[in-house]
Amino acid sequence: MKRDVIKINEEKCTGCGECIPGCPEGALQVIDGKARLISDLFCDGLGACIGNCPQGAIEVEQREAEPYDEYKVMENVIKAGPNVIKAHLKHLNDHNQNEYLNQAIDFLNRNSLEVPDYEGENESQCGCPGSMMRDLSGRRSKSGNEPQVLSAELRNWPVQLQLLNPNVPYLRNADLVIAADCAPFAYPNFHQRFLKDKVLIIFCPKLDKTIEQYVDKLAEIFKKQDIKSITIVHMEVPCCSGIEVIVKRALKKAQKNIIIKDYTISIAGEII
Known part of the structure; x- marks a missing residue:
């Protein structure tokens, strides 16, 4: 092997x-x-x-x-x-x-x-x-203690890359958000900031055991679907940096040149 x-x-x-x-x-x-x-x-x-x-x-x-x-x-x-x-x-x-x-x-x-x-x-x-273990229970939202009702902006299902069919029609000419699966939980405004009018794909570059399959599947999507843009959202921890590496490998394999916007989310839930 x-x-x-x-x-x-x-x-x-x-x-x-x-x-x-x-x-x-x-x-x-x-x-x-x-x-x-x-x-x-x-x-x-x-x-x-x-x-x-x-x-x-x-x-x-x-x-x-x-x-x-x-x-x-x-x-x-x-x-x-x-x-x-x-x-x-x-x-x-x-x-x-x-x-x-x-x-x-x-x-x-x-x-x-x-x-x-x-x-x-x-x-x-x-x-x-x-x-590293962190206790975030003392953190408070900057908007105060009152809960806010926000609208969901998710427009596709499934969102996990392992379950996604590269041939689904909603990927055609799509703006992609490719996120580490911890990021939507850490960043409270994820839907409103990143998802509006975009297609979401999530995976974990550290724990998922199908990385090579992910590279192949993303390359197939990039090659077939004429993707317009890619936004990467990942956590600040080093293991999350693998997201960008995987996406770039897939672009190279697909022989595509698509501009990437890369956002890093801190453990405290803010864009760095």
Whole structure:
């Protein structure tokens, strides 16, 4: 089985850290002055980090990928030194990969290597910001406490890309809104701000397991339906940046040049 994984050219890498916010899975960190992929497990190969590298030190390579084996991964991790070992263990812990974490610790114990304190740093220093827990219960709408009745602007169904038929007539000459599926919940004025007279498509670039199918389906839509415009709406967390990458890959595959408007929604529910 082949899959895409990023590859970092250490000679070109300056350790600037520009790629870190663009990593969809939080799998990149700057360690010992170089950007490091601390775990193949969380690299989905979308390459969102590539566009943030000013040195062109990151590329996506396709290679044969065996079923994930934490013991084999640890053989490579330990070669990079104790800081990378610690970062890898913390990454597994932050993503609740307990089985792999136990295997990694077992590997260290078998080889008489020290198990670092991977739980000693807070979430803001390491880990995936998209999974960071936040309590938003204290937030209040700027319009006050009185609820407002707003009209729905949704004009198509289904909205989930996996369920959407690329040949439906309402896609012809449509203005598309392609949104991460968290965005409509986070932004209270989503219908009025983005949906009026547009067709909605939603998916999650982090949790959905059909990314390649999404690229193919979007490419088919772009090729067949003469789409007029594309508006992307995604959250500020790094994993959501995969939306734009997927759309651009689909445009390239369809050989179409459509202007994209890109909006980022903060966790607090505002347009950044």
